[in-house]
Every structure is written in structure tokens, then in C-alpha cells.
Amino acid sequence: MHPNAECELTFSTPYQLLVAVILSAQCTDKRVNLVTKELFAKWGTPQEMLTLSPESLEKEIKSCGFYHNKAKNILAMTEILVDRFGGEVPKDRDILETLPGVGRKTANVVYAVAFGGNAIAVDTHVFRLSHRLALSDADTPFGVERDLMARFPEKDWSHLHHLLIHHGRYICKAQSPKCEECLLTESCAYYSDNHKGESVRAN
Numbered sequence: 001m002h003p004n005a006e007c008e009l010t011f012s013t014p015y016q017l018l019v020a021v022i023l024s025a026q027c028t029d030k031r032v033n034l035v036t037k038e039l040f041a042k043w044g045t046p047q048e049m050l051t052l053s054p055e056s057l058e059k060e061i062k063s064c065g066f067y068h069n070k071a072k073n074i075l076a077m078t079e080i081l082v083d084r085f086g087g088e089v090p091k092d093r094d095i096l097e098t099l100p101g102v103g104r105k106t107a108n109v110v111y112a113v114a115f116g117g118n119a120i121a122v123d124t125h126v127f128r129l130s131h132r133l134a135l136s137d138a139d140t141p142f143g144v145e146r147d148l149m150a151r152f153p154e155k156d157w158s159h160l161h162h163l164l165i166h167h168g169r170y171i172c173k174a175q176s177p178k179c180e181e182c183l184l185t186e187s188c189a190y191y192s193d194n195h196k197g198e199s200v201r202a203n
Contacts, residue, residue, distance in 0.1 A: 001171065001183055005162040007113045009033065014089040014114035015081070016040055018096075019049075019074055021106045027064045035064055046078045046087040073101025091115045104142065112158040120148050120157045125168025132172060132190035 008029040011017040016036065023032045039060050043049045052060070057071040064070065077099045081087055089110065090096060096107035108121035120126070122141040126148075130136040136147035152160055171178045177190070185191040 001181075002163055002166040005159070005166040007109070007162065010036060012040070012044070014110060015046055015078075015087075016044060017114050018077070018089055018102070018106070018110050021109050022074055022077070022101045023061055023064045023070055025070070026066060032064060035061055046082050049078045050075065050082060070101070076100040077102065089114065091117075093117075093119070104145075108145075108161075112161065116158075118154045118157045120145050120161045122148075123165065124174075126161060126164045128174060129164045129168050129172055132177075132188060133184065134187075134189040 007017075009017060009020040009024065010033045011020050019039075020032055020036050023035065043052055043060075049057075052075070054071050054075060057075060058067045061067050061070055061074075080099055081089060091111065093104075093107045093111045096102050096110060097104060102110075105121045105123055108119035111117040112119040112121065122130075122145045127141055127144055130138075130144045130148060135151060136144045138144045138147055148160065149157065167182075167184075168174075171182050172190075179185055179188075179191055179195060182188070182191075185195075
């Protein structure tokens with residue numbers, strides 16, 4: 001169903017990906033890409049980003065929502081990268097999680113996408129689908145991540161993350177999921193609970 005599932009954020013460097021993922025909280029990748037196209041053209045490196053005042057950065061990213069906190073975190077994170085890591089994004093997830101605005105999900109995305117590591121970043125789509133497909137009944141993102149890691153080979157973790165995200169965005173939506181287009185109805189707890197007596201999608 002999703003042969004080309006991959007990260008849909010536009011970036012050129014690990015730093016740009018890190019900024020884009022921070023901006024993507026409670027915002028669509030499409031909107032983030034529109035904002036970062038202009039942002040990165042002028043301030044695409046840590047050193048360039050630090051020439052912006054918090055107020056100036058807020059204006060650039062306002063349409064992404066929560067712009068005050070996002071601008072604050074981006075500038076604080078960037079300053080640490082320049083001061084402690086020579087402007088380079090660390091590959092270590094534990095270190096990434098110590099940066100302002102970087103939680104486990106963001107660290108996992110950067111680790112997997114920018115550095116080719118094996119990780120499952122649990123966003124709202126991954127969390128929702130893991131429950132609908134009865135892959136996890138955990139009530140926290142970390143619990144879902146742990147369940148998925150136990151169920152699937154480590155080499156598949158990053159790809160699984162993208163598959164679940166794409167499936168959640170384009171088929172198994174939060175509201176009005178497109179069950180008629182899904183090939184997973186036979187193993188889907190959500191379908192079983194909500195479409196009892198209906199025939200499974202015809203091929």
C-alpha cells in the first residue's frame with residue numbers, strides 16, 4: 001500500500017531535519033515544508049540561525065503553531081549545538097534527548113532518518129494504528145514503542161515507522177478511516193469492532 005513510505009519532511013542536513021521535526025509538533029509536514037523552504041534558504045545552518053532574534057524566528061515559523069515555544073527551543077538547542085558540538089548534531093539518541101525541545105520521538109526520527117539508525121518514533125499516527133491493529137495496548141508512546149520493538153526485527157524498525165505514518169495519514173485516518181482501501185482489514189481490531197457483519201474489502 002505504501003511502497004515509497006519515507007520521511008516527508010524536506011531537509012538537506014541533520015540540523016535542518018532536527019529543526020523541521022521540532023516544528024512538526026501539532027503541525028503537518030506539508031505546512032512545515034512550506035515554512036522551512038523560506039527559513040532554510042536564509043538561515044539553514046546553526047550559525048545562521050543564531051543571527052535571528054526570538055521575535056524574528058517567531059515571525060518566520062508562526063504558521064506552524066506554538067511558535068513561541070518552538071522558537072525558544074530551536075534557538076536554545078542551536079546554541080548548545082554550536083557551543084558544545086561544533087555545530088554538529090550528535091548521533092547519540094541519549095544526548096539528543098537532552099537538547100531543548102527534543103523528546104524521544106524527535107530523537108528517534110533524527111537518529112533513524114539522518115543517521116540511518118534503527119528506531120521507532122511513535123507519533124500520533126503510530127500510536128493510533130498500533131492500537132487499531134492490536135499491535136499494542138500500551139497507554140504511553142514509550143509503551144507502544146517497546147511493544148513494537150518486541151514484535152518486529154530491529155532491521156525493520158525505521159521502515160515500520162514510516163509505513164505506519166503513511167498508513168495513518170492516507171488510509172487509516174483518525175476520523176473516517178478508509179477501510180475500503182485497506183488491505184489489513186482481516187487482521188484489524190478496529191475493523192472487526194466497527195464493521196461486524198460486513199464483508200472484508202474485495203480485491
